[in-house]
Amino acid sequence: MPDHLHAFIALDDERLDLSTWMKSLKNTLSKTLREMRVPTPHWQKGFFDNVLRTEESATSKWNYVRENPVRAGLVANWAEWPYAGEFHRPENKSEHV
Numbered sequence: 001m002p003d004h005l006h007a008f009i010a011l012d013d014e015r016l017d018l019s020t021w022m023k024s025l026k027n028t029l030s031k032t033l034r035e036m037r038v039p040t041p042h043w044q045k046g047f048f049d050n051v052l053r054t055e056e057s058a059t060s061k062w063n064y065v066r067e068n069p070v071r072a073g074l075v076a077n078w079a080e081w082p083y084a085g086e087f088h089r090p091e092n093k094s095e096h097v
Helices: 018-035 055-071
Strands: none
Touching: none
């Protein structure tokens, strides 16, 4: 999306917490944006998170995020959005306990 980012991540809370990860992500991306001469500010303060506890919740959020550019009128079909992608398909941790 042109004005925000959605990311599904899983962290080992004993090694890295979400706030630290977000700070690092924002810093890294801001450095690149400054090098590209994109004016600041790049980010709002803070972030909003959701804990996905069930497969149903994860699927619902995944579909919401996937359809976001369609709702914004940027593409007719989510598959047309050039900035969508995934490194690893999200898994529900509770399935592996």
